[in-house]
Amino acid sequence: MILSNIETIPGRTVVKHLGLVNGSTVRAKHAGRDIMASLKNIFGGELKGYTELLQESREEAISRMVEQAESIGANAVVNVRFSTSSIAAGAAELFAYGTAVVLE
Amino acid sequence: MPIDLIVFLVLLASGYIFGQAAEKRHYKSIFEREKALHGILCSSERHLPEMGNVEGTLVSGSVVISIDYFKRFVAGLRNLFGGRISAYESLLDRARREAILRMKAEAGAYGASSVWNIRLETSSIYKNTQGSIGSVEVLAYGTAIKFR
Numbered sequence: 001m002i003l004s005n006i007e008t009i010p011g012r013t014v015v016k017h018l019g020l021v022n023g024s025t026v027r028a029k030h031a032g033r034d035i036m037a038s039l040k041n042i043f044g045g046e047l048k049g050y051t052e053l054l055q056e057s058r059e060e061a062i063s064r065m066v067e068q069a070e071s072i073g074a075n076a077v078v079n080v081r082f083s084t085s086s087i088a089a090g091a092a093e094l095f096a097y098g099t100a101v102v103l104e
Numbered sequence: 105m106p107i108d109l110i111v112f113l114v115l116l117a118s119g120y121i122f123g124q125a126a127e128k129r130h131y132k133s134i135f136e137r138e139k140a141l142h143g144i145l146c147s148s149e150r151h152l153p154e155m156g157n158v159e160g161t162l163v164s165g166s167v168v169i170s171i172d173y174f175k176r177f178v179a180g181l182r183n184l185f186g187g188r189i190s191a192y193e194s195l196l197d198r199a200r201r202e203a204i205l206r207m208k209a210e211a212g213a214y215g216a217s218s219v220w221n222i223r224l225e226t227s228s229i230y231k232n233t234q235g236s237i238g239s240v241e242v243l244a245y246g247t248a249i250k251f252r
Contacts, residue, residue, distance in 0.1 A: 003162035004247045006150055006221045010160035011252065037170070041238045042115055044123035044172030045130075046202075051168045054241060058166070080162055082243060084227045 001066050002076040003098070009076050014101045018074050022097035023064030026087065027057045054094065058082065061096040074100035115173045123172025127194065134201050141208045145218035146246070152220055157252045161214060164245035165206025169199045170238055196240060200224060203244040216248035 002009050037047050061082075069077050080098035087093050171179075175191035182189045203224070211219050225243045 002160075004160050005162055005223065005245060006152065006160075006247050010152060010155070010247070010249050011158045037239070040170040041176075042119055042122075042173045043126065044119065044170055044175070045126040047168040047170050047239055050239070050241070051166060054166055054168065054243075058164070058243075080245075081223075082164075082225060082245060084225065084241065084243070086227070 001069065001074075002103070003062070003066075003080050004076070004078050005080045005098075007078060009078060009101075009103060012076070012103045014076075014078070015104045016102040018069075018072050018100040018102065020097060021065050021068040021072070021074070021077060021100045022095065023061045023066070023068060024093060024095040025057050025060045025064065026091055026093045027053060028091040054084075054092070057092070057094045058096070061094045065096045065098065069098075069100040072100060074102055076101050076103050116177060117174075119173030119175070119177075123174055126172070127198070130198055130202075134198065134205065137205050137209075138201070141205065141212060144208050144211055144216060146204070146208065146222055147218065147220050148222045150221050152249070155249065155251075158249050159252055160216075160220075160247045160249045162245065163207050163210040163214065163216070163219065163248045164243060165203045165208070165210060166241060166243040167199055167202040167206065168239055168241045169195060169202070171195050176238075196226070196242075199226070199240050199242040200244070203242040207244045207246060211246075211248035214248050214250060216250045219246040219248050222246035 008014055036049055040047050077098040077100055080096060083095045085093050179189045179191045223245055227241050
């Protein structure tokens with residue numbers, strides 16, 4: 001499965017469009033990370049726990065999108081976009097979407 | 105009352121000392137890595153020029169950075185008078201450059217010579233009780249291109 005966020009896959013030809021695919025996940029941070037985060041809010045600096053959490057969640061969203069693309073017979077997803085929204089205090093939704101295509 | 109004041113002053117002082125040190129350290133590492141990854145061309149252009157035999161993949165980099173207590177206090181004061189809040193400006197600058205650097209590092213590991221259609225997304229993910237911004241997340245993503 002090849003992903004790209006431009007209209008085509010570089011060096012390949014798209015032969016068929018299969019429509020929109022998406023994947024999303026909602027994650028909450030756990031209390032330990034929250035305590036570390038409030039400490040960092042005093043001293044400043046990177047919140048490594050949060051960076052990892054969001055990175056993992058984004059990978060999860062991508063893998064769900066890829067699964068959906070595979071199930072309809074695509075072998076690439078173009079025009080991938082990400083979006084993040086906080087839906088409740090302490091929880092965030094990560095969303096990935098793109099167009100499933102078949103390459104020759 | 106004096107105890108509250110002491111706690112506040114300690115928080116302010118530690119925020120100032122550690123926050124400044126962390127920022128200085130971070131900028132130093134950003135400059136070094138920007139120099140090291142200088143060879144990878146970055147563009148926000150969507151349409152690729154004709155490049156011949158290439159292949160590409162999606163690369164991304166993200167970071168969550170928090171502001172320190174002192175700067176948040178200064179920003180709060182600034183809110184009364186209006187004007188530039190340089191405390192937040194440097195926070196966002198560091199976050200964006202760090203995210204782009206991580207994306208470039210991923211592209212470098214893939215063997216890419218350039219990254220196209222770079223998109224940056226910023227969201228504030230941690231708000232304290234007063235509703236002021238505690239930390240920001242920046243995500244940078246694009247399509248890395250390498251010659252086959």
